[in-house]
Amino acid sequence: MDDALDLDRRDGLPDALRVLLHEHPRATWPGHDNFAGLVAFWLDRHLMFRKLGKTLRTDAEAAVDGRLDLPQMQARLSRYGAMLVQQLHGHHQIEDMHYFPVLGQRDPRLSRGFEILDRDHHAMDALLERFTGAANAVLQGRDEPGRFHAEVSGFETLLLRHLEDEEDLIVPVLLKYGTEGLA
Template identity: 35%
Template sequence: MSDALDVRQALPEAHRWLLETYPRLRWHDAELGEVARFWLQMHGGFRQKQAAMAGQVAAWHAGGDLVSLHRGLIPTLQAYLQHLDGHHRVETGHYFPVMRRVEPRITAGIDLLDADHDAIHGQLEALFKAGLGFHQALASGAPDAADHAAHLADALERASRQTDRHLEDEEDIVIPLITRHADAFAH
């Protein structure tokens, strides 16, 4: 099984060892620290934006018009792209180095997550370009605006699939690690 994000079906077993001590069923316990809860809230926000955008695309596919799709989708897409890019920058620049230091055995797992960020960045670039193409086509009255919307919908589906996989895998590494080493992540 490949560890590449675009083909990975689950977090590789070698990176799941912290889940034995801190399984997902315990993540609602009082022992889940502030940073871990915040991390899960951030990820929940990304999932909500993805679901909102998928709903807007579905409404368009069900007979909605391009103007309504644009009005709902483009602002949500912009916020999603900015938020996810910023979140990844903080993780890669701040949290991941701390995690490598406090739990060296998980370094390969953190490296996997960092590689995911690179793959997702490519998806974010594709989403930005597709969103801009749709916006420009609709604003100029181009006859192929629906084609641009379809291209954006496809790019969104691909990006969401990879982002969902990454969010779940990251949580399976990060939440147990933050819980285990709460003092290193206390503010």
């Protein structure tokens, strides 16, 4: 596969994989008959990941700037960092084992997109490992919040890229073809 489509290199999916997005633009999603239920739930999960990433980044910024003391930052990092890692791993497992194979069959034009998203998940496993190492270093007092801030900022950037691309591919498929066989 083209290395330019790696998570850390791309700035979106190729137009050929956005064909259904053109039929179902984001602004129309909430009003679509197939939006309620699974699609809305899945997007809420993505919103949670975005909020957790932002919370961890802003907490690290506040600790670096002296607006949040280290014990408070550590408590929040322990809670929200663990939640992000655990929930993201589970979310990706469901997508890789169930959603992607089912959805990839619904529109063969998009199979390459599901391969890209699967590669993203493997790349994110390594990112999550680095994130966890940096978080544990702060939690155990072996490192300062500044290094974690750099790690979480980079992680958040790639997480946001992945979530947006995943939504641009998957939501239009679900809107067009429905959610049967996924719940």
